[in-house]
Each structure stands twice: as structure tokens, then as C-alpha cells.
């Protein structure tokens with residue numbers, strides 16, 4: 191997992207050499223911007239519920255917060271939740287195969303850039319999803335850094 195702080199200026203996201211550098215280095219060729227709030231996101235209730243179901247993906251999940259805030263919860267090595275507070279200017283990269291979930295905070299608003307390596311696949315696999323190669327690889331990676 192990679193988080194950055196203060197390197198990125200969210201107000202400059204449309205023309206930011208630091209962001210371009212990250213995109214180039216990590217092959218984040220694809221991007222869009224998602225606004226999560228009741229009035230802007232179609233099927234808001236359903237999507238919020240999905241985001242907060244514990245799940246994994248077969249690819250990295252990369253989010254860059256442009257406005258508002260929220261929490262990513264990730265499982266640590268002991269399978270306990272770690273809550274990561276995400277605010278404007280923060281970027282997070284969740285590795286393929288990590289169990290996680292997302293929730294808004296009391297402000298009920300976040301605008302985030304979604305980045306992806308190649309054509310995006312958003313499919314969440316709710317826990318348990320331990321048979322996927324991405325999960326097995328991720329556990330192997332955790333082992334190696336004891």
C-alpha cells in the first residue's frame with residue numbers, strides 16, 4: 191500500500207507534474223473522477239453499501255482525493271481493521287488481493303480521481319475470496335515482509 195501526503199496539490203490535479211510523474215512511473219494510464227454524494231452519484235445508497243462490504247479486487251485500487259474526505263479500512267496481518275483517514279491531496283494504492291472497504295464520514299461527500307493500469311475492472315469480490323491468485327500472491331507478499 192502506498193500513501194502520499196503533501197506531495198500532491200489537489201487544486202492542481204488538471205495540470206500537475208507530480209501527478210503525471212506518478213501516473214507514468216506506475217502505468218496509471220486510465221483515469222476518471224467520481225463524486226460520491228447523495229445528489230450526484232446514481233444509485234447512491236446501493237453503491238455506498240457495496241463500497242462498505244469487505245471485498246478485494248484482482249487489480250490495484252488507486253484513489254486520489256480531490257475534495258471532501260472518507261475512510262478506507264484495510265485488514266492488517268492479524269486480520270484486524272486499520273482505518274485510514276483520507277483527505278484532500280491524499281492518494282492511496284490498495285494492492286490487488288487486500289481486503290478493504292470504504293465509507294464516507296459525517297460530511298457525506300468525497301470527490302476522487304480513480305486511476306487504473308489499463309482498462310478498468312471494478313469488480314469487487316466480497317469476502318471470502320481467498321481462492322483468487324491475486325489473494326494468494328498478496329498473502330505471499332505479506333509473508334515476505336514479516
Ligand code: KMT
Nearest residue numbers: 224241253260292300302
Ligand atoms: C471504491 O471503489 O471503493 C470507490 O470508488 C469509493 C472510494 S473513492 C474515494
Ligand code: NI
Nearest residue numbers: 245247251314
Ligand atoms: Ni474496492
